[in-house]
Amino acid sequence: MPDLLIEIGVEEIPADVIVPALEQMRVALDEGLTALRLTHGEARVYGTPRRLAAIVADVAERQPDEVKEIKGPPASAAFDAEGKPTKAAAGFAAKNGLSVDQLRVQETDKGAFVFATVTEEGRPAAEVIPGLLEGMMTGFVFPKTLKWGDLEERFARPVRWLVALLGDTVLDWEFARVKAGRTTRGHRFLGSDDVEIASPAAYLETLRAQHVIADHHERREVIRKRAVAAAAAVQGRPRLDEDLLEENNFLVEWPSCLLGGYPERFLELPEAVPVTIMQKHQRYFPVEDAEGRLLPYFVITRNGEGPGEEMIRRGNEKVIVPRLEDGEFYLTEDLKTPLPERLDALKRVTFMESLGTLYDKTERIVRLVAWLAEALDAPAPERETAARAALLSKCDQVTLMVGDGKLAALQGIIGGHYAGLAGEAPEVCAAIAEQYLPIRPDDPAPASPAGKLLALADKLDNLAAAFSLGMIPKGTRDPQGLRRQAQAVLAILQAGDFHLPLCELVGEAVGQVAARFIAPEDDSATAQGATNRATTTAALMDFMAARLDATLQEAGIPYDTVRAVLGGRWSDPVEVINRGHALHRIRGASEEFEGLVDTATRPANIWRSTDLPDEVAVEPGLFEDEAEGTFWAALMAAREEVARLQQDEPVPYEAIWQIVSELRGPIDALFEAVMINAGEPALRNNRLAMMRELDTLYLQLADFREIVQ
Amino acid sequence: MTFQQITKHLDDFWAARGCIIAQPYDVEVGAGTMTPDTFLRALGPEPWNVAYVQGSRRPNDGRYGENPNRMQKYYQYQVILKPSPAGIQETYLDSLCTLGIDPLQHDFRFVEDDWEAPTLGASGVGWEVWLDGMEITQFTYFQKAGGMVCSPVAVELTYGIERLAMYMQDVDHYRDLRWNDTIKFGELRREEERQFSIYNFEVANIDMLWELFRLYEAEVERLLELDLQLPAYDYVLKCSHTFNLLDSRGAVSITERPAMIGRIRNLAAAVAKAHVAQREAMGYPLLQHA
Numbered sequence: 001m002p003d004l005l006i007e008i009g010v011e012e013i014p015a016d017v018i019v020p021a022l023e024q025m026r027v028a029l030d031e032g033l034t035a036l037r038l039t040h041g042e043a044r045v046y047g048t049p050r051r052l053a054a055i056v057a058d059v060a061e062r063q064p065d066e067v068k069e070i071k072g073p074p075a076s077a078a079f080d081a082e083g084k085p086t087k088a089a090a091g092f093a094a095k096n097g098l099s100v101d102q103l104r105v106q107e108t109d110k111g112a113f114v115f116a117t118v119t120e121e122g123r124p125a126a127e128v129i130p131g132l133l134e135g136m137m138t139g140f141v142f143p144k145t146l147k148w149g150d151l152e153e154r155f156a157r158p159v160r161w162l163v164a165l166l167g168d169t170v171l172d173w174e175f176a177r178v179k180a181g182r183t184t185r186g187h188r189f190l191g192s193d194d195v196e197i198a199s200p201a202a203y204l205e206t207l208r209a210q211h212v213i214a215d216h217h218e219r220r221e222v223i224r225k226r227a228v229a230a231a232a233a234v235q236g237r238p239r240l241d242e243d244l245l246e247e248n249n250f251l252v253e254w255p256s257c258l259l260g261g262y263p264e265r266f267l268e269l270p271e272a273v274p275v276t277i278m279q280k281h282q283r284y285f286p287v288e289d290a291e292g293r294l295l296p297y298f299v300i301t302r303n304g305e306g307p308g309e310e311m312i313r314r315g316n317e318k319v320i321v322p323r324l325e326d327g328e329f330y331l332t333e334d335l336k337t338p339l340p341e342r343l344d345a346l347k348r349v350t351f352m353e354s355l356g357t358l359y360d361k362t363e364r365i366v367r368l369v370a371w372l373a374e375a376l377d378a379p380a381p382e383r384e385t386a387a388r389a390a391l392l393s394k395c396d397q398v399t400l401m402v403g404d405g406k407l408a409a410l411q412g413i414i415g416g417h418y419a420g421l422a423g424e425a426p427e428v429c430a431a432i433a434e435q436y437l438p439i440r441p442d443d444p445a446p447a448s449p450a451g452k453l454l455a456l457a458d459k460l461d462n463l464a465a466a467f468s469l470g471m472i473p474k475g476t477r478d479p480q481g482l483r484r485q486a487q488a489v490l491a492i493l494q495a496g497d498f499h500l501p502l503c504e505l506v507g508e509a510v511g512q513v514a515a516r517f518i519a520p521e522d523d524s525a526t527a528q529g530a531t532n533r534a535t536t537t538a539a540l541m542d543f544m545a546a547r548l549d550a551t552l553q554e555a556g557i558p559y560d561t562v563r564a565v566l567g568g569r570w571s572d573p574v575e576v577i578n579r580g581h582a583l584h585r586i587r588g589a590s591e592e593f594e595g596l597v598d599t600a601t602r603p604a605n606i607w608r609s610t611d612l613p614d615e616v617a618v619e620p621g622l623f624e625d626e627a628e629g630t631f632w633a634a635l636m637a638a639r640e641e642v643a644r645l646q647q648d649e650p651v652p653y654e655a656i657w658q659i660v661s662e663l664r665g666p667i668d669a670l671f672e673a674v675m676i677n678a679g680e681p682a683l684r685n686n687r688l689a690m691m692r693e694l695d696t697l698y699l700q701l702a703d704f705r706e707i708v709q
Numbered sequence: 710m711t712f713q714q715i716t717k718h719l720d721d722f723w724a725a726r727g728c729i730i731a732q733p734y735d736v737e738v739g740a741g742t743m744t745p746d747t748f749l750r751a752l753g754p755e756p757w758n759v760a761y762v763q764g765s766r767r768p769n770d771g772r773y774g775e776n777p778n779r780m781q782k783y784y785q786y787q788v789i790l791k792p793s794p795a796g797i798q799e800t801y802l803d804s805l806c807t808l809g810i811d812p813l814q815h816d817f818r819f820v821e822d823d824w825e826a827p828t829l830g831a832s833g834v835g836w837e838v839w840l841d842g843m844e845i846t847q848f849t850y851f852q853k854a855g856g857m858v859c860s861p862v863a864v865e866l867t868y869g870i871e872r873l874a875m876y877m878q879d880v881d882h883y884r885d886l887r888w889n890d891t892i893k894f895g896e897l898r899r900e901e902e903r904q905f906s907i908y909n910f911e912v913a914n915i916d917m918l919w920e921l922f923r924l925y926e927a928e929v930e931r932l933l934e935l936d937l938q939l940p941a942y943d944y945v946l947k948c949s950h951t952f953n954l955l956d957s958r959g960a961v962s963i964t965e966r967p968a969m970i971g972r973i974r975n976l977a978a979a980v981a982k983a984h985v986a987q988r989e990a991m992g993y994p995l996l997q998h999a
Contacts, residue, residue: 011798012836014821049819144823146834146850150792150861157834158850160795188802189812251818282842283820300816300842308814315815315841315876322777 001058002167004029004040005200006133007184009161012049015250017142017156018216022047024140025054032132037063038125046204046214048253050185053214055200059129059166063122070096075105075112089114126166130173133164137175151176161185168199186210187254190304211254211304220249226257227299231287233259236295238285239275248283252303260284260316261297266324270417272410273327273401280409282320327407330400338422339415342395349397355465355513358394364512366390368457371508375500378449386450389431392419393454396432412436438488441554445488445495452496457509459485459492464509467540486547493574501571502544503537510537548573557584560708567703575651582653583702592661599664600704603691606676612688622686627673631666632690638663639697646700653701660697667694712874712888715808716762719786719868722804723760728788731761736943737950740765740826741787741867745942748829748977749984750789751854751863755995757791762870766950768909768957774895774902777882778872781905782898786868793850793864801838801848801866808877816841824849828949828973830856830981833865845873855981856974909957918960922951929976938983945976 006029013021022045033040033056041057072078078089085093085100093100096116104115137155145154153159153176164171164180173180184207185193191210197203204214213219223245227238248255266274271294278284284298300316346359355361369390373383396402396415407414416433420426427450434446435454446452462485466472473482493500514533545566552562557580565580587593623629638659645656676687698704710718720730734744741747741763750757763785771781790797798819802812819836824847826832833849847867851859871894874886884895925947932941952969955961961969988994 012819012821144834146852146862147860148793148850148862148864149795158793158795188817193799251820284842302816303818304813304816306813308811308816311814312816312841315843318876318881319842 001039001060002169003200004033004056004059004129005053005163005165005197005203007051007053007161007163007203008137008159009051009163009185010155010159011157013052013157013250015049015247018047018049018052018250019246021052021140021142021156022054025052025136028136028139029054029056029132032136033059033129036125036128036132037066037122038128047216047250048212048214048219049250050188050253051212051214053163053203055203059125061126061166062124063128065122066120068118068120070116070118071108072103072114072116075114078103078105078114092116126169126171129166130164130171133171133173133180134175163197165197165200184210187212187304190254190306213254216249219252219255220245223249223252223255223257223301226255227285227301230257230259230299231285231297234261234287234295234297236287236289236297238287238299240285241279244279244283244285248301251283252301254304256302256305258300258302258309258313258316259287259297260300260313260320262317262320262324264296266328267294267296269324269327269331270410270414272413272417273331273407274324276407276410277320277323277327281323281406282316284316284320323406326404327401330404330407334399334401334418335421339392339395339399339418339424340422342398343391345398346394352465352469355469356516358397360516361461361465362391362394364461365393365454365457367512368461368509369453372453372456372500372505375504376453376496376498378453382449382453385425385427385431385448386453388424389428389435389450389454390457392424392428393432393435393458395419438491441484441487445492449496452492452498456489456492456498459489460505460509461512463489463540463543464506464513464536467536467543468510468513472539472543482543483547483550486544487551489544490547490551490573490577494577497574499572499574502573503541503571506540506544507537510540544573548576552577552580555581557581560706561587561702564702564704564706567706568699568701578650579653579701582651582657586654586657590657590661594709596661596664597704597707597709599667600660600698602667602671603695603698604703604705607688607691607695610688612685612692616685616689618689618693619686622683624683625673627666627669628687628690631670634663634666635690635694635697639693642697642700656701660701663694663697710809710874710877711890712870712886712894715870715874715877716784716786718808719804719870720760722807723788726758726800728758728760728790731759733761733763736946737766738763738946739767739949739953741785742826742831742865743829743946743949744787745939747787747789747865748831748854749938749942749981751791751851751859751865752857752981752985753988753993754861755791755988755993756999757789757863757995760786760788763787766953768905768953771902771906771909771957773906774884774899778875780871780883780898780902781909782901784870786870788866788868789863791863792861797864798848801846805840808873810840810877819848822847827970828952829854829977830974835864840873840876843872843876845869845876856978857981857985909954913954913958915955915958915960918951918955918958922948922955925951926972926976929980933979933983936983936987938980938987941983942977942980945973945980948973948976 026043026045030043038060040059043054043056046053072092073088078086080086089100089103092114093103093116096118098116104117105112106115142156145156147154148158159176159178161184162173162175162178162180163182163184164173165182170182171180182197184195184197186195186207187210191212195206195210197206207214213222224240227240231238274294275286278286278298284300287295287297287299289295302312346362347357349358351358351361366387369386373386393415396411396418399414399418401407401414402411412435413433416429419432420429427448430448431450431454434448434451435458437443437446437455446455463482466480466482471480510533549562549566553559561584562580565576565583570576618632620629620632641659642656645652674687676691678684678687724730731746738744744763746759746761764782765785766782768781770779772779806812818839820839822835822837824833824835831854833851835849837844838846838848845868849865851863851865853859871883871886875883878887880886884893884899886894888894888897925944929941929944932944952973
């Protein structure tokens with residue numbers, strides 16, 4: 001069976017869009033062919049800045065014939081009293097291309113009906129695949145699309161050529177006035193613009209001869225290898241940040257690596273400055289020595305190879321020097337004012353429209369850090385470090401290095417550096433430097449205890465401020481990255497093993513914002529102010545709970561386990577996360593899990609729908625059956641044991657699970673022996689109250705009603 | 710190649726591809742995009758192919774003539790092609806070849822950069838073009854101007870010609886650029902940079918500028934009522950430049966900034982809308998050249 005090759009030739013697509021687009025392409029082809037009843041092998045995808053390509057192995061050349069039973073009129077309407085076919089029967093037969101005597105009568109649960117058996121002939125793959133490709137092109141989801149020329153179609157960048165080959169046959173397909181063919185283009189400068197592909201199998205090698213490595217996995221490894229080789233010339237090694245490696249990978253089709261350098265004096269800058277300029281502004285790999293110290297070199301990824309290396313190296317060196325000089329200039333200027341003396345300048349910088357200045361924000365962070373330290377019972381030196389770091393945390397915002405914009409990503413890091421130069425304690429500097437961590441989902445949380453407190457306070461204040469102003473993320477709109485910040489809060493709590501009630505944490509942050517900056521009529525002293533504050537706190541709590549849910553699911557825990565864990569009683573996010581992981585392990589390991597879920601949902605199903613008054617307590621004097629006494633004693637013992645285990649650190653959830661599992665015997669015996677819904681009200685309430693107590697115990701682990709069996 | 714040879718080569722190149730070679734606009738603009746030949750002509754269905762050099766003023770970027778590549782006035786070479794033709798990337802690269810830049814000896818990249826001009830309500834999708842790591846051109850498919858959707862889509866190429874020339878002449882400071890075979894850039898422009906940097910940062914009369922801003926803004930509105938879009942647009946440009954001067958004097962607080970930008974954007978959008986209506990009323994005269 002032939003292979004299918006699809007190549008979408010485009011003007012350079014943004015690097016970060018290519019991998020998601022390839023995955024969409026793979027799924028669209030794989031599922032689309034299946035929907036077309038075309039058997040096929042694996043779909044492989046290949047991407048460069050100028051092409052999105054897929055090869056599907058062994059595609060059936062023709063759809064199989066499909067036999068369909070088509071239901072027609074009732075038999076009573078199709079045949080008259082003498083059994084002769086009516087007009088209705090003739091019409092139905094004709095519509096399906098049959099003669100009347102080819103119709104069948106068959107009994108259904110709605111009576112006898114006439115049926116036509118029709119064989120729909122399968123169509124050649126080459127005829128039906130173009131329809132699938134049209135759907136694929138309009139189905140791509142890109143972060144941003146454009147229109148070009150006088151066309152109506154949209155894509156991530158203008159589409160310039162299309163290749164669609166089934167074996168050696170060109171498919172009849174067109175998009176945005178580009179007709180598919182077998183002609184692709186090679187490398188922009190080293191290849192030809194007119195390259196015929198004989199068959200899908202020849203795709204990768206045909207392009208290689210045209211100086212294009214289409215396979216992005218292969219290309220990435222080529223860059224890695226060549227970057228290492230380039231840096232070795234100065235006994236260095238490249239810092240190969242994986243994201244940057246991937247970005248470079250999708251900026252080139254035929255990579256080679258060159259080594260460039262800059263004057264050694266720039267190594268006196270805080271390391272983050274040259275590193276950021278190299279990585280973020282110029283997409284270079286910085287070079288370091290065997291001890292990880294920066295060397296005054298960088299690796300350039302070139303799209304091509306051959307003559308011109310010296311010119312390219314010099315060109316790149318010429319670009320980076322003025323940028324480094326900017327950094328040098330900022331540093332010299334900034335050092336004229338020691339960091340702590342910049343506090344007053346924060347009073348002139350607005351923070352989020354009506355929420356005062358960065359100075360006001362600093363004051364809030366200082367208070368929030370103190371509150372956190374108190375709540376976590378932090379030792380005195382740690383409190384002092386965190387308090388000082390909090391006070392100086394935003395001072396770098398009014399330095400040239402951060403404030404000028406081009407190096408704004410260095411906020412915090414620069415503050416830490418300047419604090420050190422101003423004679424602050426190393427712990428204070430470290431905390432300032434770490435305050436924005438984790439920035440990306442896989443970043444570590446701040447390492448120092450004070451850094452964790454400061455980072456928590458900063459993020460909680462951002463969240464509380466945004467929510468107080470009603471800036472709540474909806475759908476995909478989250479311009480301030482609040483979801484990321486909320487998830488960072490959870491990550492820090494987890495990293496620090498900080499056990500705090502979420503509602504108090506959120507309430508404190510919202511209260512700090514409300515205390516001064518909400519309009520006078522909303523003042524917290526008034527009833528209206530209290531209501532607003534409660535609404536904001538509740539909205540932020542919901543938001544955090546949703547992030548907790550996302551955090552657990554991203555950790556690979558199935559959604560129903562997550563819901564069960566969040567459905568139980570909780571206040572401490574770290575405890576919930578730990579419990580979620582534990583329950584996931586238990587569910588995977590225990591064969592009795594399903595049985596226990598059945599048992600555990602029974603008390604909930606029985607009592608939660610009743611109007612059992614809160615004040616009803618279990619009264620052993622009302623027990624009628626021995627099984628009730630046995631059950632109650634077992635429950636009391638289990639409850640006591642669970643409460644004891646919950647004090648352990650870490651909480652041994654497996655042991656708790658064991659204890660509640662062992663209740664199964666007494667529970668089964670109880671259900672065997674008595675009716676919970678007894679006729680006599682006092683008796684019934686007593687038994688319902690037992691169910692409530694049992695449910696409450698299960699809820700220490702999860703609300704098992706959420707588990708989908 | 711001297712600075713003036715570069716612009717001449719580009720003129721010849723784009724003239725041969727059907728572009729009108731226009732002359733620079735005579736009101737201060739921050740970029741070639743802001744001149745009527747781009748901002749207004751990019752709207753509506755009429756075809757439009759034009760190339761021109763535009764002196765552009767960014768008061769904040771002045772460095773008293775001392776910084777190697779930052780100036781408060783610099784030149785852009787601006788090309789607009791509407792509708793954007795297929796193969797425009799290759800044509801653009803050809804234009805560099807005619808300047809003697811051999812792509813086989815250099816490293817070219819098209820690096821994602823979606824351009825946006827908040828004061829014009831304009832945005833597009835495209836790239837920075839890098840030559841050996843240096844941004845030499847902004848390459849943009851216009852999607853919106855004055856808040857209105859561009860259809861058909863124009864492509865805009867903005868060459869930073871000082872940078873290109875510094876690269877081609879292998880000099881490290883703008884002052885050393887050869888304008889022609891005898892005169893250097895610095896001889897022509899350094900004193901200008903010094904004086905304007907002093908003016909922009911230190912002595913521009915803030916009260917007068919605020920007053921002018923209000924007067925210009927009112928004039929736009931008055932002229933629009935009189936159905937005189939083109940004079941009105943001149944006053945939008947004057948508002949924009951006045952705002953930039955106030956900004957470089959540090960007279961615009963962070964809180965005021967977005968509001969000021971919003972005011973200019975509203976003016977630009979109103980003019981753009983009136984201009985499109987006017988062209989429609991005229992029956993889109995340039996359509997006959999489509």
